[in-house]
Amino acid sequence: MATNRKLRKISDSTIHRLSIYYRALLALEKEGYDTISSKELAKREKLTPAQVRKDLSFFGSFGTRGLGYPVKQLMQEIAEILGINRAWNVALIGVGNVGSALVSYKEFAKQGFVIRLIFDNDQRKIGSNHKGIIVSDVADMASLIPEHNISIAVITVPGSAAQKVCDGVIESGVRAILNFAPVNLRVPNDVFLRNENMAIELEHLSFSLRNQEPMIAE
Amino acid sequence: MATNRKLRKISDSTIHRLSIYYRALLALEKEGYDTISSKELAKREKLTPAQVRKDLSFFGSFGTRGLGYPVKQLMQEIAEILGINRAWNVALIGVGNVGSALVSYKEFAKQGFVIRLIFDNDQRKIGSNHKGIIVSDVADMASLIPEHNISIAVITVPGSAAQKVCDGVIESGVRAILNFAPVNLRVPNDVFLRNENMAIELEHLSFSLRNQEPMIAE
DNA sequence: TAACGATTGTGAAACCATTCACAAATATGA
DNA sequence: TCATATTTGTGAATGGTTTCACAATCGTTA
Ligand SMILES: NC(=O)c1ccc[n+]([C@@H]2O[C@H](COP(=O)([O-])OP(=O)(O)OC[C@H]3O[C@@H](n4cnc5c(N)ncnc54)[C@H](O)[C@@H]3O)[C@@H](O)[C@H]2O)c1
Ligand SMILES: NC(=O)c1ccc[n+]([C@@H]2O[C@H](COP(=O)([O-])OP(=O)(O)OC[C@H]3O[C@@H](n4cnc5c(N)ncnc54)[C@H](O)[C@@H]3O)[C@@H](O)[C@H]2O)c1
Numbered sequence: 211m212a213t214n215r216k217l218r219k220i221s222d223s224t225i226h227r228l229s230i231y232y233r234a235l236l237a238l239e240k241e242g243y244d245t246i247s248s249k250e251l252a253k254r255e256k257l258t259p260a261q262v263r264k265d266l267s268f269f270g271s272f273g274t275r276g277l278g279y280p281v282k283q284l285m286q287e288i289a290e291i292l293g294i295n296r297a298w299n300v301a302l303i304g305v306g307n308v309g310s311a312l313v314s315y316k317e318f319a320k321q322g323f324v325i326r327l328i329f330d331n332d333q334r335k336i337g338s339n340h341k342g343i344i345v346s347d348v349a350d351m352a353s354l355i356p357e358h359n360i361s362i363a364v365i366t367v368p369g370s371a372a373q374k375v376c377d378g379v380i381e382s383g384v385r386a387i388l389n390f391a392p393v394n395l396r397v398p399n400d401v402f403l404r405n406e407n408m409a410i411e412l413e414h415l416s417f418s419l420r421n422q423e424p425m426i427a428e
Numbered sequence: 429m430a431t432n433r434k435l436r437k438i439s440d441s442t443i444h445r446l447s448i449y450y451r452a453l454l455a456l457e458k459e460g461y462d463t464i465s466s467k468e469l470a471k472r473e474k475l476t477p478a479q480v481r482k483d484l485s486f487f488g489s490f491g492t493r494g495l496g497y498p499v500k501q502l503m504q505e506i507a508e509i510l511g512i513n514r515a516w517n518v519a520l521i522g523v524g525n526v527g528s529a530l531v532s533y534k535e536f537a538k539q540g541f542v543i544r545l546i547f548d549n550d551q552r553k554i555g556s557n558h559k560g561i562i563v564s565d566v567a568d569m570a571s572l573i574p575e576h577n578i579s580i581a582v583i584t585v586p587g588s589a590a591q592k593v594c595d596g597v598i599e600s601g602v603r604a605i606l607n608f609a610p611v612n613l614r615v616p617n618d619v620f621l622r623n624e625n626m627a628i629e630l631e632h633l634s635f636s637l638r639n640q641e642p643m644i645a646e
Numbered sequence: 647t648a649a650c651g652a653t654t655g656t657g658a659a660a661c662c663a664t665t666c667a668c669a670a671a672t673a674t675g676a
Numbered sequence: 677t678c679a680t681a682t683t684t685g686t687g688a689a690t691g692g693t694t695t696c697a698c699a700a701t702c703g704t705t706a
Contacts (some may be wrong), residue, residue: 221693225635229628233610234474234691247653255612261655275654287667292631293638299688307532311525312626317610323630362633386633388626392535393450394473399457402636404629408530408606410447412541412620415580415604417443418620422603439663465683477683478665485685493684494672652703659696666689673682 224265228288230255233264235285247278294322301327301384303361303375304367305345306334310392313340313362326358331371348375355382362386369393441465442483446506448473449480465496474594507620512540519545519578519602521593522585523553530582531558544576549589566593573600580604607637 234254238246248259248266266279272287273279289295290369300323302309312318314324328340329348336347346354353364363379363385365372372391378385386402387396392410397403452472456464466477466484469480469537476621484490484497491497507513518536520527523546530536531543546558547566554565564572573581581597583590583605590609597605604620614622 212577220581220639220694225632225692226628228635229625229631230612232631233612249653258695260697261693263653264694265657271655273654274650275700276704278653278689290640291635293634294631307529313528313634314525317627318630321627321630323627324512360505361637362630386637388629394451396450400634400640404632406624406626406629407447408624409535409539409541410444411606411624412536412539412580413447413512414440414443414497414622415452415606415620416511416516416541417446418580419516419604420509421438422618432658437662441663454666467683477663478667481683482664483687489685491684494674494682496683497647647706649706652701654701655697656700657696659694661694662692663690664689666687668686668688669684670686671682671684671690673680674680676677676679 220268224268225292226259227255227257227265228292230257230377231265232292232294235281235288236398238281239285243275243281245280246368248273253278277288285406297322298362299324299326299358299360300331300362300364300390301325301351301355301379302364303329303348303351304349304365304371305330305340309364309366310340312366313343320361323362325364327354347405348378351378351382355379355384360384362388365389365395367391411424417427438459438486442486443510445475446510447477447482448464449483450503450506450510450512453499453506456499457503461499463492463496463498464502466491469497491612515540515542516579517542517544517577518580518582519543519547519569519573519576519597520582521547521566521569521583521597522589523548523558524584527584528558529579530584531561543582545572545578569596570584570600571598573602578602580606583607583609583613585609 230263231251248262252259252262268293272284272342285297301323302312305313305328312326319324325343327345328345330345331335331350333346338345363384365375367375369391372389372393373395376387376395376397380397380401385400387397389405390411392407395403449469452469466480470480471475490502504513519532520542520543521533524619531546536543543561546561546563547569548554548563549566553563554567556563581602583593585593587609588609591613594605594613594615598615598619605615605620607621607623610625613621
């Protein structure tokens with residue numbers, strides 16, 4: 211059982227690594243492992259054993275000294291910590307190129323992120339069927355989102371429309387947003403926002419390529 | 429002109445913020461600003477003025493005391509630092525849902541990331557035309573990638589195929605990879621790898637939602 | 647049941663990133 | 677031209693994250 215002890219502030223990097231551990235454990239389970247040591251887990255994910263142990267220790271002590279961590283149990287613990295041992299209802303706004311790709315991606319639903327509503331403002335798209343979901347008018351968010359118990363909104367509209375859509379979903383009660391538009395959305399303090407900005411990742415790569423020589427020196 | 433002084437190790441967060449500054453400056457230029465202070469730039473992007481100045485100071489001194497930073501010039505400096513004052517040839521491998529979305533996204537090319545080659549291993553897709561580019565057989569990477577002077581590879585194949593594709597592009601001489609498959613790719617030390625993992629971002633959100641109450645205490 | 651090897655869990659140390667605080671430099675207006 | 681207000685650039689201080697190092701604990705075997 212996951213601990214209910216009060217949590218100190220957990221760093222973003224630790225949370226990120228929990229997701230990585232979870233994936234690693236999934237693979238280990240398939241490979242037939244019953245237990246895994248921090249050493250081996252770290253090696254697989256190019257991390258240090260101490261980091262693995264420290265990350266986990268923020269949430270409890272899940273291992274057995276001399277033996278390691280029980281794969282199945284640790285998976286469940288992490289699932290509980292990450293909140294992925296349950297389903298979340300997701301709304302997607304903007305069913306264009308990226309939106310369509312996400313809607314047709316089955317893995318999210320398998321992981322418990324179930325797209326329940328799709329919104330757009332294009333009359334040609336409203337009413338059409340995407341993987342069994344009828345596209346709703348973005349004007350109806352305020353009623354539909356609470357009705358369908360939506361916890362997470364995924365924004366895949368053009369940058370120019372993103373802030374307005376963002377305001378709308380928050381107004382409708384959503385407190386967690388995944389944003390694909392390349393803009394800095396303004397949200398209140400009690401709303402969680404994550405950005406998926408592919409351009410920034412490409413720019414990081416070009417930075418690395420551009421600076422690979424001087425980077426080494428002094 | 430961008431400085432050629434030897435760089436100390438620049439942190440990932442600084443590089444990330446450079447991209448953010450660049451976008452902010454683009455907007456500021458459009459709004460007619462000639463100069464911008466670290467204070468105002470920070471306010472816009474919800475950062476601190478000291479952070480803005482420190483980030484920039486790693487690369488040179490671009491501002492004027494008492495006045496701020498010249499918008500146009502600073503943009504060019506950052507573009508040069510990030511390596512986006514030039515074009516990069518990009519190859520995309522796996523033209524499925526995500527791959528197609530990326531190929532049809534015009535902003536990347538505008539930013540200098542030009543998709544020159546598209547690969548797949550599906551005979552029905554090979555030879556077909558995507559936005560003016562003929563899909564090549566993934567088996568021909570080794571010859572086509574050097575021929576087209578490709579610097580960056582974008583991997584959008586299923587997780588099960590990602591490592592093999594990754595090995596292939598590196599074999600062909602690519603040293604920068606943007607990976608969308610939800611797997612931890614193994615690359616040599618001299619290859620730059622960035623991951624775009626949407627599931628991890630969703631898990632971060634569910635963690636936040638799950639832990640919002642206990643997080644505050646003690 | 648005792649002894650050994652393995653591995654966890656965790657304070658302390660080391661390292662890295664952010665913020666502070668102020669001298670230096672410039673703009674501006676009298 | 678001088679005084680004042682503004683803002684940069686940067687060492688030093690602070691705060692946070694990662695790594696170290698080791699006592700505590702467990703499984704295994706004799
Ligand atoms: N396509 C890519 O590969 C890619 C890459 C990086 C970033 N992005 C970003 O992702 C977002 C979506 O990109 P895309 O290529 O799917 O765009 P798209 O134009 O294909 O789709 C956008 C969709 O949003 C809808 N829309 C527009 N305004 C709306 C509003 N106010 N309310 C509801 N729906 C609205 C449009 O009707 C359309 O269906 C954009 O912000 C883009 O910058 C896309
Ligand atoms: N679709 C999404 O919204 C989404 C979301 C998150 C992550 N992802 C990840 O992005 C990747 C692509 O997803 P998708 O939905 O576009 O998948 P997809 O199945 O639509 O497309 C994959 C493409 O890769 C090609 N391919 C397969 N093996 C190949 C090989 N060895 N060499 C070259 N081409 C090969 C296939 O022919 C297909 O065209 C996957 O790893 C997926 O897990 C997708």
